[in-house]
Amino acid sequence: MKIFFTLSLFLLIAILNKSCSNSQIIHICSEDRNNCVTIITDNNIRYVIAGKTKRVPEINYLKLDISQVDNLADGIWICWLPDNNWDMVVQNSVIVENQLDTTKYFFSNQLPKDENGIPHETKFRENNCAIFDFYTMRLSPDKGAIVEIK
Numbered sequence: 001m002k003i004f005f006t007l008s009l010f011l012l013i014a015i016l017n018k019s020c021s022n023s024q025i026i027h028i029c030s031e032d033r034n035n036c037v038t039i040i041t042d043n044n045i046r047y048v049i050a051g052k053t054k055r056v057p058e059i060n061y062l063k064l065d066i067s068q069v070d071n072l073a074d075g076i077w078i079c080w081l082p083d084n085n086w087d088m089v090v091q092n093s094v095i096v097e098n099q100l101d102t103t104k105y106f107f108s109n110q111l112p113k114d115e116n117g118i119p120h121e122t123k124f125r126e127n128n129c130a131i132f133d134f135y136t137m138r139l140s141p142d143k144g145a146i147v148e149i150k
Contacts, residue, residue, distance in 0.1 A: 025039070026040075026041075028078065028145050028146075030146075031146060035086065037076075038051065045096070046090065046093065048064065059099050062098050063097040064090055064093040064094065064096060068093075072135055073092075073135075075090075075132055076089075076130075076132040077090075077124040077130075077131050078131075079123065079124060079128055081106075081128075084104075087106040088107050089108045090109060091110065092109060093109045128144065130145035
């Protein structure tokens with residue numbers, strides 16, 4: 001009876017833990033699917049991971065604090081570069097830990113600015129680039145990448 005109770009309690013805790021988790025996994029891949037980025041968001045922490053995965057690895061990831069990111073402006077701006085490299089922005093995020101290969105993967109927490117100091121996303125609307133909007137959970141416009149939401 002004690003074993004049954006222990007197993008039941010363990011199962012209940014596991015189910016509640018899973019259902020209460022705010023963790024979300026998104027894969028953003030180049031249109032040819034040769035290059036992918038995994039985005040794992042858990043409350044105010046967001047991991048940007050080189051490649052397609054289900055969990056945070058020991059290398060090739062970026063840990064961001066997104067607590068200061070406006071929900072309406074929350075997004076990923078990415079351009080796919082040659083040799084499976086990429087250039088990405090998560091506006092107003094704070095880098096907590098960077099385990100990315102910075103010779104291959106370029107990251108910024110600020111969009112490029114025009115001559116008046118106003119942020120703009122023009123670069124990310126070109127070919128081989130994409131903008132993923134977390135508010136609508138889709139690409140805007142619908143080009144430049146393939147998105148899989150898990």
